[in-house]
Amino acid sequence: MSDTSEIDTLIEARWVIPVDARQSVLDNHAIAVHQGNIVDILPAHVAQAKYNTKKNVDLKSHALIPGLINTHTHAAMILMRGLADDLPLMTWLNKYIWPTESRHVDDTFVFDGTRLACAEMLRGGITCFNDMYFFPEAIAQGALATGMRASIGMIAIDFPTPYASDADDYLAKGMALRDKLQSNPLLSFCFAPHAPYTVSDQTLAHILTYADQLEVPIHIHLHETTDEIDISIKSHGMRPIERLHQLGMLGPNLIAVHMVHLNEAEIQLLQQHGCHVVHCPSSNLKLANGFAPTPLLFDQAVNVTLGTDGAASNNRLDLLEEMRLAALLAKATSKRADTLPAYHALEMATINGARALGIDAFTGSLESGKAADITAIDFSDLHLSPCYDPVSHLVYAAGREQVSHVWVNGNILLENKQLTTLDEADLHRRALYWEECIKSSI
Structure with missing residues (x-):
């Protein structure tokens, strides 16, 4: 120029x-x-x-x-923030979250919730989020209405919901959505099987085949709780990560979320296969799931990113807070004050997330041409x-x-702390509407 x-x-x-x-x-x-x-x-x-x-x-x-990159969230679940706090994960899911979702979650719920979440994320400096939830087209439309960058999860789970009837239906709808919207420069896509305990080997194998063909990442909850590992040993005779390894899913397109309970051999597997890990410190603390062994992952040069998880289990979509927590927890668990220095924490919230999502060629750092x-x-x-x-x-x-x-x-979405693309009064009205709907059904 x-x-x-x-x-x-x-x-x-x-x-x-x-x-x-x-x-x-x-x-x-x-x-x-x-x-x-x-x-x-x-x-x-x-x-x-x-x-x-x-x-x-x-x-x-x-x-x-x-711009900060939130590498794991369920944006629309912001409409369930505070609904069922201070409970173990499986109790929280089985008794409160999944029943509420079955009654209320549709494309309008997801669109409204996504826009509300986008408002909070923008105010916290987040420019891109990687989402996993039902009705992904509503997620995409909510992000686009805001002007944010988003990686849309093509969710898969082995039981019916109002969104899809079975695993094949989830995948067909997700891939059709990708075909429809993949040319939009603000959107990218991931396959998003919920977790090993909700997705069968057959479905995981199909996802792996499609992911290889389409060259898109696979975004999955993994090793979040000891219960998950116990269920896997009982049902499959092995820990979840070994099951994924046997299926051929460990690789540079795998984005493994939480990864709280890992042994040394599993960390070596992640390093050898170039997998990415999303650390969600606030969610892990609030659900009492334990401390992810991030210092050991750093020592093995595993790419570790940051996510907030959903506001229903965090209860904030605040990546600056996650940076601070990640740094402090790494120091405390390693007993080394020089573990995870500040610049590395900032990398986790920016370029590391972009690498995991496969979008680092055009975002995640400030460089000419990006x-x-x-x-x-x-x-x-x-x-x-x-x-x-x-x-x-x-x-x-x-x-x-x-x-x-x-x-x-290049478009300004927050200017002098004021949102430029969203009507705050309308967001408040829609949030109150869903609050009344959910409260009346509990």
Whole structure:
């Protein structure tokens, strides 16, 4: 681009933290954005001389980071937040969540819940989420109505729901949806078998075949609880991860969520096969599932990402909080203060998630040629002063209340803490409507 070229937007900031291999922190830099992409990152004074801009955004007290990537959630379950807290996972599912879903979940519920979740995620700096839930077309439409990037789970489970009658029906509907929407630049797709205890070998084998043919990831809950492992040993004579290994499912397209209960041999398997792990610290803590052995996974160079899980089991969609928890838990469980330093925690919430989803060519870091998926964090609050290390502050001190601006694909979706694509009053009305529906059926 010539020195006199016009660009859409120039964003100037106190710091730009691109999340690159050098672990750079760039002082007083600017990001030049044109037609949805980053075209340059350079010192602010040089940028002012080099570019004519349609819009200049001056964020002199802010840090710019890649948009956060929530690698595992069930967005629409935000409409069940707080419905049944302080219960073990299987009790929570069997007595409360699954019965509520059978009564109320349809495409309208999912669309409304997804938009509400998108509002919360945007306010927390999340630009992309990987979702697993029923009625995935409603998830996609909810994300698109917001302007967020989303990886849509083609869910599969071996029992009927209002969405599908059997495993073949789930898969057929999911693949038809992918065929319909895969050209949209904001959407990608994953196969999403719920968990080994709800999906048969036959269904998993079909998914593996389709995933290999279509070159899409497989996103599955795995080794979340000791109950899950006990059920697998009783039913299959082996632990769940060994079952998946025998089926040929371990590979670089596997995104394994939770992975709380792992032994050394299983961690070696993950490393050898290039699998990805999604760490959901708040959900694991709240459901009393234990502590994922993330330090051992890091030691084996397994790609570990971060997810919030659904708001029904977290109860927040706050990836900044997950970064802090992940770092603190890794230090406590390893008894090493240097485990999971702040920059690595930021990588888990950005580029590591993009790699797992297969979208790192165009998002997950701030680089020329990538999509302008950018989050701005305001460091002007008193409790963020003084600042010796902005990355440390991001992980250990800042909160989602400091997120001021969010861009996805160059479009501003949060501006001065105000949502630009969603009607907050309408979101409140729809949330209250579903609250009354659910309360009346309990």
